[in-house]
Amino acid sequence: MDLSLSEEQEMLKKAAHDFVSEKCPKSFVKQMEQDEKGYSPELWEEMASLGWLGLVFPEKYGGGGMSFLDLSVLLEEMGYACLPAPFLATVVLGGLSIMDIGSEEQKEQYQPKIASGKLILSLALIEPAMEYGPGAIAVEATRDGDSYVISGTKLFVPYANCCDCLLCVTRTSKQKEGITIFIVDTKSSGIKCTVLNTMAHDKLCEVVFDHVRVPKESILGQLDQGWPEVQKIVERGDAAKCCELVGNFQWTLEDTIAYAKERQQFGRPIGSFQALQHYCADIYTYVEGAKLSAYQAAWMLSEGLPCTKEIAVTKLWISEVSSRIFNLAHQIHGAMGVTMEHDLHFYTTRAKSVEFSYGGDNYYREATAKAMGLA
Amino acid sequence: MDFSFSESQKKFRQEVRSFLEHEIKEGLWEPRCDAWIQGYNPEFTKRVAQKGWIGLTWPREYGGQGRNHIDRLILTEEMLRYGAPAACHWFPDRQIGSSILKYGSEEQKREFLPKIMRGEMYVGLGMSETETGSDLASLRTRAVEQDDCFVINGQKTWTSGGRFMNYVSLWARTDTNAPKHRGISEFIIPIDLPGISRIPMIDITGTEAWNDVFFDNVRVPKKYMIGEKNKGFYQVVEQLAYERSGMERLMGNYPLFDALIKFVNETKYNGKPLAQDAVIRHKLAELQVEFEVGRLLIYKVFITMDEGRVPTVEAAMAKAYATAFEQRLANIAMEVLGPYGLLWAGSKYTPFGSIAARSYLASKGYSLQAGSTEILKNIIATRGLGLPVNQ
Helix, strand or coil, X not given: CECCCCHHHHHHHHHHXXXXXXXXXXXXXXXXXXXXXXXXXHHHHHHHHCCCCCCCCCHHHCCXXXXXXXXXXXXXXXXXXXXXXXXXXXXXXXHHHHXXXXXXXXXXXXXXXXXCCCCCXXXXXXXXXXXXXXXXXXXXXXXXXXXXXXXXXXXXXXXXXXXXXXXXXXXXXXXXXXXXXXXXXXXXCCEEEEECCCCCCCCEEEXXXXXXXXXXXXXXXXXXXXXXXXXXXXXXXXXXXXXXXXXXXXXXXXXXHHHHHHCEXXXXXXXXXXXXXXXXXXXXXXXXXXXXXXXHHHHHHHHCCCCHHHHHHHHHHHHHHHHHHHXXXXXXXXXXXHCCCCCHHHHHHHHHHHCCCCCCHHHHHHHHHHHCCCX | CECCCCHHHHHHHHHHHHHHHHHHHCCCCCCCCCHHHHCCCHHHHHHHHHCCCCCCCCCHHHCCCCCCHHHHHHHHHHHHHCCCCCHHHHHHHHHHHHHHHHHCCHHHHHHHHHHHHCCCCCEEEECCECCECCCHHHCCCEEEEECCEEEEXXXXXXXXXXXXXXXXXXXXXXXXXXXXXXXXXXXXXXXXXXXXXXXXXXXXXXXXXXXEEEEEEEEEEHHHEECCCCEHHHHHHHHHHHHCCCCHHHHCCHHHHHHXXXXXXXXXXXXXXXXXXXXXXXXXXXXXXXXXXXXXXXXXXXXXXXXXCCCHHHHHHHHHHHHHHXXXXXXXXXXXXXXXXXXXXXXXXXXXXXXXXXXXXXXXXXXXXXXXXXXXXXXXXXXXXXXXXXX
């Protein structure tokens, strides 16, 4: 057992930290919140040239051949800086899914483009019914000759506004688990995308498919057998999201402690008051738990070990402590923390959205209940 | 990074489990909550000693096994999972031995370590006094040098295992003029010296959990002082990190968690197992999440020790976390059981031997002993996060 990062991972972390500190000041985050695309294509190109976009793909597809754990280190630093970019959507939800279940042709077609920054991807899963499960998938794909015709509405699709392709989860059979994933070109006619106005301005979108015709070759994985694959995509996405949140929490902890040391009231730093010290100790404990559990899940994914339970543990823990951490962090920051002048709101709002991505907590509670042997 | 156990660690865990399962099958003892601190069973301790499982991490030159702390964690984790009666050797194995190793003289190491490893030395902790709780440095028990002895006068309280200890680890004031932290020394004293008497203290569950221990002109040979004179406070602060380090709090009432899962699976309500009630199911799943996170926090403590550092902050965090966990577990068990949870053993209606009721009450003591949650959070904040120390 060893809980430390390797020397290479430490170097990657440091490089990523320096890069996002320089390129992603809070003024940039704010600017991107108002930006139509929500990310900077120039920065995206730089990330591609650093090798980040292809980091986890095998070298034969233009990637860096590194592990999910290496990727986690990057995700943590992106979370630390609130970096606005379709990174997780493209690399984890899109790229790793194609890597995992795509055909050889699909891998050759998509991976090099993702790695070189020429292709942005995302996952269209959730629907207005807001349930998680195969039964809740109502967007239909109907066979018509050599193609399928997709109709219906997807919600909360990350960065659909700037995607080149979407992995769209559809119903292709009346059977409950008759689910198929399609890779859909967003330039196809009949697709309408609207950015939803969320509290983190994090470019979650509504995507309406109105008789969108796609060739049958664009099926990702098996026809009618897509649900187990969706679960793997969702679990991997959540593990990645948790790593991002670890960075978010780390920033919040550091910022809160710094403020508690510096802010004076009654002639002494507020961090010398025991009530606030205990709030800080609680935040620290929650963050440590988040870090250890997220890295455990990331390590297991890296090793190719089954880890639904470990992902459930980190996702449920992070969702639970997220609101506790931000209640305390805001309490310590005082009224400035609830203004737009202070940076804390960037973190508060982004952390909240994790609870609802991607599988939802009920899915993970059930996974945990099963793993612990409940009838 | 590697979250897995090595093959030899897995094998060791299996070996410990087989040993404990065999013991239970033979009817040598029954699994109980908190048996690590209340389960007096010298025969069990001697059998554990024969396996070489006391002093597992100590150097070979003193008869230890020279193994790492993760191995010891695996051992204690399984002892707790099976509710094994390990109280006789728990304290000396966990903290007294390492204190002697670090601060004791060669002669003390040769005298005490083999005795602990043979399972013959049961050590109670003489820290708290009636006026000395969290503020340990304010202790008033006196040790006055006289010829080749220290003469000890005073009273210790909350001494766990006081009923069956044959040695007491004692902190007493050796310099009344020095600042309070700098006038304390550490001793290990045979309990049969003239002038030592004990009376039981009954805890909220009705158990003799602790003793008051009185010292009336007890003449203690100087060879029983551990480490440097007047440095005892600094030595004990380090020892406390080891005291707080373990799985005890997370798993002290593990037999209850086990029994609860079995109960909700087997008990039907409106034709369905209680486990399928959405509220109960979610609460138990959340408990499991907290348990798993706690386990990681504690593994981090042991990895810190294997790196050769004193896990002051890590252990404080783990203990504060785990005592809150065990209180929540016991409360959820009580909620699930309803009024049946109130029954002590003996009633025909008592569900699984009244361990929920015992745990619910006993767990209130553990967020106090070995560093109250407040003291622990002070440590996390000041030592871990660098917030200003309050004087």
